[in-house]
Amino acid sequence: xxxxxxxxxxxxxxxxxxxxxxxxxxxxxxxxxxxxxxxxxxxxxxxxxxxxxxxxxxxxxxxxxxxxxxxxxxxxxxxxxxxxxxxxxxxxxxxxxxxxxxxxxxxxxxxxxxxxxxxxxxxxxxxxxxxxxxxxxxxxxxxxxxxxxxxxxxxxxxxxxxxxxxxxxxxxxxxxxxxxxxxxxxxxxxxxxxxxxxxxxxxxxxxxxxxxxxxxxxxxxxxxxxxxxxxxxxxxxxxxxxxxxxxxxxxxxxxxxxxxxxxxxxxxxxxxxxxxxxxxxxxxxxxxxxxxxxxxxxxxxxxxxxxxxxxxxxxxxxxxxxxxxxxxxxxxxxxxxxxxxxxxxxxxxxxxxxxxxxxxxxxxxxxxxxxxxxxxxxxxxxxxxxxxxxxxxxxxxxxxxxxxxxxxxxxxxxxxxxxxxxxxxxxxxxxxxxxxxxxxxxxxxxxxxxxxxxxxxxxx
Amino acid sequence: xxxxxxxxxxxxxxxxxxxxxxxxxxxxxxxxxxxxxxxxxxxxxxxxxxxxxxxxxxxxxxxxxxxxxxxxxxxxxxxxxxxxxxxxxxxxxxxxxxxxxxxxxxxxxxxxxxxxxxxxxxxxxxxxxxxxxxxxxxxxxxxxxxxxxxxxxxxxxxxxxxxxxxxxxxxxxxxxxxxxxxxxxxxxxxxxxxxxxxxxxxxxxxxxxxxxxxxxxxxxxxxxxxxxxxxxxxxxxxxxxxxxxxxxxxxxxxxxxxxxxxxxxxxxxxxxxxxxxxxxxxxxxxxxxxxxxxxxxxxxxxxxxxxxxxxxxxxxxxxxxxxxxxxxxxxxxxxxxxxxxxxxxxxxxxxxxxxxxxxxxxxxxxxxxxxxxxxxxxxxxxxxxxxxxxxxxxxxxxxxxxxxxxxxxxxxxxxxxxxxxxxxxxxxxxxxxxxxxxxxxxxxxxxxxxxxxxxxxxxx
Numbered sequence: 001x002x003x004x005x006x007x008x009x010x011x012x013x014x015x016x017x018x019x020x021x022x023x024x025x026x027x028x029x030x031x032x033x034x035x036x037x038x039x040x041x042x043x044x045x046x047x048x049x050x051x052x053x054x055x056x057x058x059x060x061x062x063x064x065x066x067x068x069x070x071x072x073x074x075x076x077x078x079x080x081x082x083x084x085x086x087x088x089x090x091x092x093x094x095x096x097x098x099x100x101x102x103x104x105x106x107x108x109x110x111x112x113x114x115x116x117x118x119x120x121x122x123x124x125x126x127x128x129x130x131x132x133x134x135x136x137x138x139x140x141x142x143x144x145x146x147x148x149x150x151x152x153x154x155x156x157x158x159x160x161x162x163x164x165x166x167x168x169x170x171x172x173x174x175x176x177x178x179x180x181x182x183x184x185x186x187x188x189x190x191x192x193x194x195x196x197x198x199x200x201x202x203x204x205x206x207x208x209x210x211x212x213x214x215x216x217x218x219x220x221x222x223x224x225x226x227x228x229x230x231x232x233x234x235x236x237x238x239x240x241x242x243x244x245x246x247x248x249x250x251x252x253x254x255x256x257x258x259x260x261x262x263x264x265x266x267x268x269x270x271x272x273x274x275x276x277x278x279x280x281x282x283x284x285x286x287x288x289x290x291x292x293x294x295x296x297x298x299x300x301x302x303x304x305x306x307x308x309x310x311x312x313x314x315x316x317x318x319x320x321x322x323x324x325x326x327x328x329x330x331x332x333x334x335x336x337x338x339x340x341x342x343x344x345x346x347x348x349x350x351x352x353x354x355x356x357x358x359x360x361x362x363x364x365x366x367x368x369x370x371x372x373x374x375x376x377x378x379x380x381x382x383x384x385x386x387x388x389x390x391x392x393x394x395x396x397x398x399x400x401x402x403x404x405x406x407x408x409x410x411x412x413x414x415x416x417x418x419x420x421x422x423x424x425x426x427x428x429x430x431x432x433x434x435x436x437x438x439x440x441x442x443x444x445x446x447x448x449x450x451x452x453x454x455x456x457x458x459x460x
Numbered sequence: 461x462x463x464x465x466x467x468x469x470x471x472x473x474x475x476x477x478x479x480x481x482x483x484x485x486x487x488x489x490x491x492x493x494x495x496x497x498x499x500x501x502x503x504x505x506x507x508x509x510x511x512x513x514x515x516x517x518x519x520x521x522x523x524x525x526x527x528x529x530x531x532x533x534x535x536x537x538x539x540x541x542x543x544x545x546x547x548x549x550x551x552x553x554x555x556x557x558x559x560x561x562x563x564x565x566x567x568x569x570x571x572x573x574x575x576x577x578x579x580x581x582x583x584x585x586x587x588x589x590x591x592x593x594x595x596x597x598x599x600x601x602x603x604x605x606x607x608x609x610x611x612x613x614x615x616x617x618x619x620x621x622x623x624x625x626x627x628x629x630x631x632x633x634x635x636x637x638x639x640x641x642x643x644x645x646x647x648x649x650x651x652x653x654x655x656x657x658x659x660x661x662x663x664x665x666x667x668x669x670x671x672x673x674x675x676x677x678x679x680x681x682x683x684x685x686x687x688x689x690x691x692x693x694x695x696x697x698x699x700x701x702x703x704x705x706x707x708x709x710x711x712x713x714x715x716x717x718x719x720x721x722x723x724x725x726x727x728x729x730x731x732x733x734x735x736x737x738x739x740x741x742x743x744x745x746x747x748x749x750x751x752x753x754x755x756x757x758x759x760x761x762x763x764x765x766x767x768x769x770x771x772x773x774x775x776x777x778x779x780x781x782x783x784x785x786x787x788x789x790x791x792x793x794x795x796x797x798x799x800x801x802x803x804x805x806x807x808x809x810x811x812x813x814x815x816x817x818x819x820x821x822x823x824x825x826x827x828x829x830x831x832x833x834x835x836x837x838x839x840x841x842x843x844x845x846x847x848x849x850x851x852x853x854x855x856x857x858x859x860x861x862x863x864x865x866x867x868x869x870x871x872x873x874x875x876x877x878x879x880x881x882x883x884x885x886x887x888x889x890x891x892x893x894x895x896x897x898x899x900x901x902x903x904x905x906x907x908x909x910x911x912x913x914x915x916x917x918x919x920x
Contacts, residue, residue, distance in 0.1 A: 025681070117680055121683065
């Protein structure tokens with residue numbers, strides 16, 4: 001699917017010139033000749049990007065931009081304002097209104113197309129992250145794991161010399177709430193961000209440092225290293241160097257500015273990048289929470305059956321003394337539910353899960369298979385170790401009555417356990433081991449419960 | 461965290477020269493002076509990348525590479541072989557052995573560092589995708605939704621003229637199983653990939669097409685468009701043009717080759733890229749399946765409670781005539797379980813879910829809240845529409861007995877429904893609407909079940 005771009009200009013010739021440039025780059029072009037038409041076309045056609053003239057008779061481009069950014073349906077469409085060269089006030093107002101960039105007439109083709117590519121890439125990345133992460137935003141875990149949201153933004157400035165950097169910093173300190181620091185190039189690559197989450201949110205980098213293009217190489221370097229690859233980057237280029245600005249955007253810079261830097265403009269652009277970075281961080285955190293949820297049993301917080309089956313097969317494939325699989329079933333659990341109600345039953349399940357977990361090592365697998373049945377898998381374990389562990393688990397449940405609170409008397413709960421062993425290098429599937437453990441569990445139940453039974457090895 | 465690179469060479473001077481180059485780029489450097497030491501250092505230190513000399517006294521670099529790629533613990537560490545300029549056989553053997561690239565002595569610093577950045581970036585992307593997607597690989601859904609895996613790879617060649625492209629194609633047709641096609645630049649951008657999943661897996665692109673650098677711009681363009689941004693890309697550069705090769709890698713090219721193209725080398729590199737692309741596609745599909753799982757009730761396939769709460773708040777925020785929320789509870793469901801067992805109960809829940817779904821529109825929300833309770837939310841609905849719908853849902857369950865198969869007689873099941881309405885522009889939270897619907901449901905139960913009750917509007 002090729003990109004669709006909406007060109008908004010009240011002068012037909014301007015629209016046609018723009019259309020020719022965009023069509024040569026294989027974009028489909030829609031046109032609108034006034035502000036109202038632009039809003040209608042944006043709502044109806046959902047273009048991938050909008051090129052918006054500032055001066056129009058019916059409504060200024062700034063107002064159009066403000067309305068587009070205020071409506072949920074059109075807010076994520078990137079907008080590039082087309083302004084007159086000298087109209088600084090409009091440019092700043094445009095950035096305030098949410099425009100992603102402005103270009104001055106006559107529009108340079110190379111810069112225009114690089115900017116379009118960059119914005120479409122950023123839009124798609126954000127959209128994909130949102131589609132995946134948003135359904136998970138309801139998860140309480142997402143909010144809890146995302147601790148960083150309220151801290152002030154961290155801005156790092158990498159300039160050719162201390163003088164330039166101090167100028168930028170002074171200008172920003174007045175205008176941004178965040179923490180602005182000056183970094184030499186090596187510190188940007190090495191020192192900062194050695195702890196996860198401590199890396200700057202936004203890097204502002206001059207294209208040329210000690211050597212020409214050193215800033216561009218630093219950009220590529222930062223985007224290739226784990227601690228900084230999700231950072232936002234703003235490149236500062238010498239005035240008029242549209243060609244390298246285009247390269248910077250294609251290399252992955254999120255925004256560009258020309259020297260001499262307008263402090264207000266820099267602050268506005270940083271603020272926009274900071275907002276996007278945070279939104280992306282938040283979505284990544286909720287995506288992670290959503291995925292964890294997919295492999296977790298919500299009542300006990302243990303892994304679920306699906307995850308257990310997957311991990312068990314991996315565990316069997318690893319070298320070691322062999323794998324022991326146990327199925328553990330709470331005896332007469334139905335009576336707990338019938339006598340004391342489901343909420344007491346749920347409380348017992350949670351407490352059982354906690355006691356089992358306390359008996360196991362870090363690398364052991366513990367999952368709730370459903371109802372009152374749990375699975376334990378021990379890597380690198382032989383018969384003796386498996387039997388010892390199973391007895392320990394059984395005793396941890398049966399020896400101490402459960403206190404669930406309220407008016408409920410202490411509950412004595414027992415556990416039956418079936419074990420199956422996979423010899424080292426066994427090719428037995430996880431499901432087959434579970435089936436054998438289930439057979440052994442059946443034996444433990446049949447012989448009076450509250451006991452451990454070992455499955456015979458399968459016939460060769 | 462800065463990258464750690466293992467330099468393997470039996471000549472100390474070579475190691476030192478390499479270390480100086482890498483340290484200047486702020487990488488930490490480990491050293492090994494023979495094959496055995498390299499394997500030990502790779503296993504123990506898990507470096508981020510390995511630079512591996514081919515000719516060593518104890519073990520050839522090819523053998524070291526083969527062993528690294530065969531062990532799960534070290535298989536995903538990128539390996540760059542360092543070879544003599546003229547040793548074509550070793551280069552091909554190196555690619556066959558799983559090396560990610562080879563560089564010839566003396567190693568050019570710019571190309572080396574660009575290649576290192578590119579490999580570290582690819583490794584991190586793959587690792588992140590794997591960490592997220594792999595736990596979900598157990599999901600049957602992942603395998604089912606990923607239909608594309610077994611089809612042959614699609615390779616697209618974009619060359620300056622028909623002659624060069626035909627040469628490449630002929631060379632590849634003999635060596636690759638996939639489908640190799642020649643594309644003009646515009647077709648690469650527009651025609652192909654108009655349907656999702658139809659885009660080529662690998663693009664092979666000459667750096668210069670009709671115009672100089674047109675291929676590099678095409679690369680940036682492809683990586684910025686949704687249909688092609690996950691494709692693998694191999695750039696072909698004029699012999700000796702290391703500077704632009706470095707730019708191509710930093711722009712996101714996955715691999716590079718120099719003219720005149722060695723057909724065997726091109727085929728080997730394409731095969732490697734194709735394998736990685738497929739692995740990534742598979743992980744993306746399982747990631748998607750995992751996320752869907754997190755918002756789905758596994759028994760009925762409906763959305764779960766968590767997702768319902770999230771979507772409901774979004775639905776209330778949208779403009780329209782108002783939102784109607786219903787809680788639906790199967791009457792005397794415990795009797796079904798007690799008389800016929802849990803498997804019959806589960807079958808009834810699934811059939812109820814299916815009948816409810818059949819009565820609803822696409823934009824309506826249907827979720828299982830737990831046990832025998834369901835939630836329906838209707839966007840853009842008033843009191844009349846909500847009551848009509850609720851009656852339809854109640855009738856769809858109560859009027860036709862359920863046939864669950866086996867020896868079980870037809871089961872007559874009825875449904876009680878409580879409704880709460882949010883007026884247009886209401887600021888009531890989703891949970892509050894649900895609580896009111898729950899109150900109404902309680903009323904329906906108290907008045908004899910199998911009926912619909914509407915909650916009074918909340919006091920202003």
